[in-house]
Amino acid sequence: xxxxxxxxxxxxxxxxxxxxxxxxxxxxxxxxxxxxxxxxxxxxxxxxxxxxxxxxxxxxxxxxxxxxxxxxxxxxxxxxxxxxxxxxxxxxxxxxxxxxxxxxxxxxxxxxxxxxxxxxxxxxxxxxxxxxxxxxxxxxxxxxxxxxxxxxxxxxxxxxxxxxxxxxxxxxxxxxxxxxxxxxxxxxxxxxxxxxxxxxxxxxxxxxxxxxxxxxxxxxxxxxxxxxxxxxxxxxxxxxxxxxxxxxxxxxxxxxxxxxxxxxxxxxxxxxxxxxxxxxxxxxxxxxxxxxxxxxxxxxxxxxxxxxxxxxxxxxxxxxxxxxxxxxxxxxxxxxxxxxxxxxxxxxxxxx
Numbered sequence: 001x002x003x004x005x006x007x008x009x010x011x012x013x014x015x016x017x018x019x020x021x022x023x024x025x026x027x028x029x030x031x032x033x034x035x036x037x038x039x040x041x042x043x044x045x046x047x048x049x050x051x052x053x054x055x056x057x058x059x060x061x062x063x064x065x066x067x068x069x070x071x072x073x074x075x076x077x078x079x080x081x082x083x084x085x086x087x088x089x090x091x092x093x094x095x096x097x098x099x100x101x102x103x104x105x106x107x108x109x110x111x112x113x114x115x116x117x118x119x120x121x122x123x124x125x126x127x128x129x130x131x132x133x134x135x136x137x138x139x140x141x142x143x144x145x146x147x148x149x150x151x152x153x154x155x156x157x158x159x160x161x162x163x164x165x166x167x168x169x170x171x172x173x174x175x176x177x178x179x180x181x182x183x184x185x186x187x188x189x190x191x192x193x194x195x196x197x198x199x200x201x202x203x204x205x206x207x208x209x210x211x212x213x214x215x216x217x218x219x220x221x222x223x224x225x226x227x228x229x230x231x232x233x234x235x236x237x238x239x240x241x242x243x244x245x246x247x248x249x250x251x252x253x254x255x256x257x258x259x260x261x262x263x264x265x266x267x268x269x270x271x272x273x274x275x276x277x278x279x280x281x282x283x284x285x286x287x288x289x290x291x292x293x294x295x296x297x298x299x300x301x302x303x304x305x306x307x308x309x310x311x312x313x314x315x316x317x318x319x320x321x322x323x324x325x326x327x328x329x330x331x332x333x334x335x336x337x338x339x340x341x342x343x344x345x346x347x348x349x350x351x352x
Contacts, residue, residue, distance in 0.1 A: 004085075004098050004117055004118065004119055004120065005098070005120050006085075006087070006096040006097065006098045006119050006120070007041045007042075007043065007096060007097055007098065008043070008095065008096045009043050009044070009045055009046070009094050009095065009096060009097060010043045010044060011046060011093050011094060011095075012087075012089070012093060012094065012095035012096055013043070015027050015089060015093050015095065016095075027089055027095065027129055027130070028089060028090050028129075028130045028131065029058065029060065029087045029088065029089060029095060029129060029130070029131050030056065030058070030088060030089065030090040030131070031054045031055065031056050031058065031087075031088040032054065032055045032058045032070075032072045032085065032086070032087060032088070032115075033047070033048040033051050033053075033054045033055075033085070033086035033087075033088055033094070034048070034051070034052050034053060034054075034055065034080070034082050034084065034085060034086075035048045035049060035050040035051050035052055035082075035083060035084035035085075035086075035099075036050065036052055036080050036081050036082065036083055036084075037049055037050030037083060037084055037099075038083045038084065038099050038100060038101045039084055039099045040099075041097050041098065041099055045094065045097055046094050047086070047094055048084055048085070048086035048094065048097065049084065050084070051084075051086070052078075052080055053074075053078070054088065055072050055073070055074050055113075057072060057073045057074070057075075058070065058071070058072040058131060059071050059072075059131050060119075060129070060130075060131040061131075062129065063118070063142070066120055067118055067119065067120050068118070068119045068129060069116070069117070069118050069119075070115075070116070070117050070118075070119055070131070071114070071115065071116045071117075072113075072114075072115045073112070073113055073114050073115070074107065074112075074113030075112055075113070076113075077109040077110070078107065078109070079107060079108055079109050080106075080107055081103040081105070081106050081107075082103060082104045082105040082106070082107070082115075083099060083100060083101070083102075083103055083104060084097070084098070084099040085097065085098045085099070085104070085117075086098075096119075116148075141166070149164075149165065149166045150164075150165045150166070151165065151166055151167070151168050151171075152165040152166060152167050152168075152171065154171060154174070157171040157172075157174075157175060158175070205221070205222040205223060206221050206222065206223045207221070208221065208222050209221045209222070210222070210226055210228065212228050212229070214244075214245070215230050215231070215245060215246070215247050216228050216229070216230055217229050217230075217231075217245075230247050231245060231246045231247065232246060232247055232249050232251070232252065233246035233247060233248050233249065233252045234246075234252055234255070235252050235253075235254075235255025235256055236255075237252065238252045238253060238255070238256060238269040239256060239257070239267060239269060239273070241269060241271065241272060241273070248269070253269065256269060259294060259295075262279065262280060263278070263279030263280065263294050264277070264278060264279070264294055265277040265278070265293075265294050265295055272352060273298070273299075273352045274350070274351075274352055275295075275297060275298075275350075275351055275352055276348070276349070276350055277293050277294055277295070277297075277348075277349045277350075277351075278346075278347065278348050278349070279291070279293070279294060279346075279347055280308075280344055280345065280346050280347075281344075281345055281347065282342055282343070282344060282345070283309075283321040283335050283337040283339075283342065283343045283344075283345050284337065284342050285337060285339055285340050285341050285342050286337065286338060286339070286340065287336075287337060288324070288334050288335070288336045288337075289321075289334065289335055289336075289337065290327075290332055290333070290334045291306075291332050291333055291334070291335070291345070291347055292331060292332040293330075293331060293332050293349060296330050296331045297330040297331075297349075297351035297352060298330075298352065299330070299351070299352045300330060300351050300352065301328055301329065301330055301333075301349055301350070301351035302350050302351045302352075303328075303349070303350050303351075304323060304328055304333050304347055304348070304349045304350075305323075305347065305348045305349075306321070306323045306333075306335055306345050306346070306347045307345065307346055307347075308343065308344055308345045308346045309321070309339075309343040309344075309345070320337075320339065321335040321336065321337035321338075321339065321343060321345060322335060322336055322337075323335050324336055330351070333347070333349075
């Protein structure tokens with residue numbers, strides 16, 4: 001059954017709460033008051049309405065922070081229908097009450113009253129409550145509490161999903177016998193073939209290997225988990241262009257030396273340090289003019305192309321600026337212009 005929700009009385013709350021320390025005092029329940037009358041529960045009640053008697057044979061134990069399992073017994077020949085309950089402390093204070101319209105329990109003269117209840121409290125106070133008599137107690141059994149448990153039926157044992165009931169030796173034997181029959185139905189040859197099949201699978205897994213090569217390292221046989229790794233190239237690796245065991249990533253490409261603008265340069269990866277440079281300069285009238293690269297080529301400039309000029313000049317058609325090939329160096333080059341006006345030139349250079 002579901003836990004019975006007791007109401008703690010005002011007097012019971014006063015006994016429980018330690019106003020000075022802000023905590024709670026452990027309290028002891030020593031008697032159970034019973035009544036045949038159904039009544040309206042209220043925190044102001046100080047005695048069980050219509051109380052028939054009090055039972056001192058009461059025991060209990062907390063099974064969680066909010067639930068107590070309580071057991072009470074009455075061996076008298078009294079006859080009554082139980083509709084109301086009250087838990088009394090050792091000093092007679094009514095700690096908590098419960099009532100319902102329908103009988104909780106019916107006792108006849110020849111019967112032995114044994115009441116087992118799970119009592120639920122709204123707050124985590126169950127651990128602060130003790131009982132005066134602990135000589136008998138029948139809490140529900142769990143993995144941590146010794147107590148009463150229900151034996152599983154055959155269907156529940158077969159289903160194997162219920163973790164609250166226990167399985168008896170007979171039902172366990174029935175399940176084991178059924179499993180034995182299933183295994184026994186297989187011939188020795190079938191079982192041998194099955195075992196050999198497992199052995200073959202395991203041997204095959206051990207025989208198979210995963211081995212890294214090239215960019216991939218790591219590996220091993222399939223008898224255990226294996227890790228394969230790929231190293232990422234750095235910008236320096238990409239610039240050098242010599243490593244064979246690293247993968248080029250966008251991040252490594254973004255680290256290459258470059259300057260993007262009207263006058264700029266870029267280093268091409270994997271080509272032995274090849275550098276492209278470009279820009280603009282002025283070729284002055286009837287003179288030799290020099291152009292300087294955005295950066296110096298570390299080794300040499302292989303070639304330069306220069307083009308451009310002005311429009312509308314009287315003699316620009318016949319005397320365009322020309323590149324002086326012998327002037328090409330790691331840092332720049334020169335052009336000679338026989339034009340009577342200055343002109344803007346564009347160059348493109350290649351080197352390393």
